[in-house]
Amino acid sequence: NAGVTQTPKFQVLKTGQSMTLQCAQDMNHNSMYWYRQDPGMGLRLIYYSASEGTTDKGEVPNGYNVSRLNKREFSLRLESAAPSQTSVYFCASSRDFNTGELFFGEGSRLTVL
Amino acid sequence: DQQVKQNSPSLSVQEGRISILNCDYTNSMFDYFLWYKKYPAEGPTFLISISSIKDKNEDGRFTVFLNKSAKHLSLHIVPSQPGDSAVYFCAARAPNTNAGKSTFGDGTTLTVKP
Numbered sequence: 001n002a003g004v005t006q007t008p009k010f011q012v013l014k015t016g017q018s019m020t021l022q023c024a025q026d027m028n029h030n031s032m033y034w035y036r037q038d039p040g041m042g043l044r045l046i047y048y049s050a051s052e053g054t055t056d057k058g059e060v061p062n063g064y065n066v067s068r069l070n071k072r073e074f075s076l077r078l079e080s081a082a083p084s085q086t087s088v089y090f091c092a093s094s095r096d097f098n099t100g101e102l103f104f105g106e107g108s109r110l111t112v113l
Numbered sequence: 114d115q116q117v118k119q120n121s122p123s124l125s126v127q128e129g130r131i132s133i134l135n136c137d138y139t140n141s142m143f144d145y146f147l148w149y150k151k152y153p154a155e156g157p158t159f160l161i162s163i164s165s166i167k168d169k170n171e172d173g174r175f176t177v178f179l180n181k182s183a184k185h186l187s188l189h190i191v192p193s194q195p196g197d198s199a200v201y202f203c204a205a206r207a208p209n210t211n212a213g214k215s216t217f218g219d220g221t222t223l224t225v226k227p
Binding site (some may be wrong): 040041094 | 117122130149154155156157158159162208211212213214216217218219220
């Protein structure tokens with residue numbers, strides 16, 4: 001089973017460029033999430049989608065936008081990348097809104113020069 | 114204010130011995146706790162969880178202990194194996210909170226030496 005798939009795995013951007021991180025899950029999960037992880041730190045929630053058709057801000061949403069395209073797919077967009085957005089980004093999903101554990105993708109390493 | 118703290122950034126143990134990873138929390142509303150394991154260049158994977166109605170949960174070599182009065186949980190790995198070398202994150206959340214809104218600690222890097 002593929003689980004949670006993220007693309008691309010690596011990306012280098014220049015300041016001001018835009019890009020979209022794609023995420024898809026094949027587990028029929030209702031909720032999906034985007035996190036960032038900076039060196040030596042835990043995971044911080046950027047945005048989440050509790051169910052298809054809904055999105056909400058997490059802890060660190062500034063500079064990002066999201067789209068829940070359908071039940072399977074949840075994308076994260078950086079409209080104007082900044083060096084502070086250099087990080088590893090993880091997409092995750094869970095079966096329900098408030099139960100169980102998270103299933104993570106392999107991560108996308110983004111560098112903004 | 115960091116609500117979930119893993120005060121040891123790293124831990125090194127010998128193969129076959131016990132590994133004890135610690136996690137402290139400050140929010141008394143937290144009632145569900147999880148441990149995730151992360152290998153380099155991979156996403157975190159769920160390891161074990163515990164509800165606040167229990168003080169212990171066991172799964173094979175992994176046991177999580179919860180001390181609610183001390184707001185402390187620990188993960189015991191017995192016996193430790195080299196394949197357990199990874200970063201371990203503890204996470205906590207309050208009742209009726211979105212699964213993804215768990216609060217994560219900064220992680221502890223475990224190294225198990227052969």
